[in-house]
Amino acid sequence: MVQVLQARKVPLGGLRALEVRRTLPHKERSLIGAWCFVDHYGPEPVRDAKRDGMDVPPHPHTGLQTVSWLFDGTIEHRDSGGVHGMVRPGEMNLMTSGDGIAHSEVSTPDTSSLHGVQLWVALPDSARKVARAFEHHAPDEVPLDGCQGSALVFLGELKGVDTSPVRTYSPLLGAELRLDAGSELRLDVDPSFEHALLVDSGDVTFEGETLERGDLACVDPGRNTLTITIGEMPARRHGLLGLRHEFR
Incomplete structure (x- = not known):
């Protein structure tokens, strides 16, 4: 049997915020294994009269890994571990929060369209106190x-x-x-x-x-x-x- 979860629309920020389609967590299912969060957005024009793009100010995470994957646009990542990195189409940024980290994600000024996904992975109990970390990977097609x-x-x-x-x-x-x-x-x-x-x-x-x-x-x-x-x-x-x- 295939269970189909349909997304709900969620604004990511204020009145001119980027709107995302969130399928996880869902009222019918909280997890897919340890995947605990799925936001899917775009393609959406930004920096116009309707949308400012992605502007997520510093906020904390604990006990999970965040996975950023883009189809279009560029996002700038900064975190309290001292990492400054970019998220580009076909390249993955993974941040491990361990027992605590804060980060921000902002689309770059030259980005005219944003399209991608944001995923979270729940860390098992044995890894909840690991050191915070950041990895970038650009897989081959x-x-x-x-x-x-x-x-x-x-x-x-x-x-x-x-x-x-x-x-x-x-x-x-x-x-x-x-x-x-x-x-x-x-x-x-x-x-x-x-x-x-x-x-x-x-x-x-x-x-x-x-x-x-x-x-x-x-x-x-x-x-x-x-x-x-x-x-x-x-x-x-x-x-x-x-x-x-x-x-x-």
């Missing part, structure tokens, strides 16, 4: 066998495709999939994982369930393969998210 498409694996391992070197504290998967119109992808996956698919664009059917843009489709552990079918419009989906339930 890797072709998918037997399918007209490619993947960018930014966290964990997508079987037979690619593995990210970025450190996580639970078995985890995060990838962007780009599939051509009329294609079908059958992926081998870890049956101990929960998985979810967030539709960014395109005509997408996931395990027989037709999805709309912004939907987060979830499946429970027990599946060895997942099938994604694309209709007349090519698809980009961020992404397959998976994690075992391990919070010891």
Whole structure:
């Protein structure tokens, strides 16, 4: 069975704030493994009469990792650990809060359109006191066998495709999939994982369930393969998210 979570719209800031589509946490599901937060936004013009772009002032986090992944635009990151970094399309920034960190995220003045996702990962109890840290990773775009498409694996391992070197504290998967119109992808996956698919664009059917843009489709552990079918419009989906339930 596929559980489809539909997003609610949330303003990220004041009256002219960027509006995001939030699918997790959801009233019907709080977690997908240790993924505990999913915000999906854009493509949206910024620095105009309606939107100021992203302007999230310094705020604290504890007990989690934040994952920033963009399709369009540039975001400037600063944190209380002394890190100053940029988030660009196809590049991931991961911040580990450990027992406490504060950070800000602001779109750059030259950004005219913003489009991307913000994800959080809950740290297991054994890692809640780890040192705060920051990692940047720009994965290669890797072709998918037997399918007209490619993947960018930014966290964990997508079987037979690619593995990210970025450190996580639970078995985890995060990838962007780009599939051509009329294609079908059958992926081998870890049956101990929960998985979810967030539709960014395109005509997408996931395990027989037709999805709309912004939907987060979830499946429970027990599946060895997942099938994604694309209709007349090519698809980009961020992404397959998976994690075992391990919070010891």
